[in-house]
Amino acid sequence: MLWMHGGGLQEGSSTQIIYDGLSWRNAAILANKSFILVSINYRLNVFGFFAQSALIDDNGQTIANRTFSDQLMAMKWIQDNIGYFGGDKNKVTLAGQSRGSQSVCIHIISPLSVDLFHPAILESGFCDATSYMHDKQCTTISLSTTLVLLFTELYA
Numbered sequence: 001m002l003w004m005h006g007g008g009l010q011e012g013s014s015t016q017i018i019y020d021g022l023s024w025r026n027a028a029i030l031a032n033k034s035f036i037l038v039s040i041n042y043r044l045n046v047f048g049f050f051a052q053s054a055l056i057d058d059n060g061q062t063i064a065n066r067t068f069s070d071q072l073m074a075m076k077w078i079q080d081n082i083g084y085f086g087g088d089k090n091k092v093t094l095a096g097q098s099r100g101s102q103s104v105c106i107h108i109i110s111p112l113s114v115d116l117f118h119p120a121i122l123e124s125g126f127c128d129a130t131s132y133m134h135d136k137q138c139t140t141i142s143l144s145t146t147l148v149l150l151f152t153e154l155y156a
Helices: 022-030 045-049 066-085 099-109 136-155
Strands: 002-004 094-097 120-123
Touching: 002 066, 002 099, 045 066, 066 099, 094 099, 099 120
Parallel strands: 002 094, 094 120
Antiparallel strands: none
């Protein structure tokens, strides 16, 4: 299972107890099943969503943002390497909680994620791809303005 933590895509980490996904591992132990849990970190907040024209893949397609690009790279790594840990790349379950489940939803509908996972679990979240569809220029201007105002307030 590949676990994506919650935190509103603003905060959180796979090492935080509330977001570490260990409840899934514990359930597998109780059911006497083998289980591999992969919990990833990815860029959040401005580091993940700052609009960049440089985010274009090898085929000339725009990658929506660095957050989902990081997640996609982790999914590809798992496909290439899970066998070394005793896992089956054809049985990777993608799961997430809260905004992590919205990330899962994005990967369900993304053509870039095809065949990187098979079942999916959305826990305490909903599919709302439109919340990630913003005009890049407006986002950049809005963020830049906010940072200038913050800088001015702190150092004026």
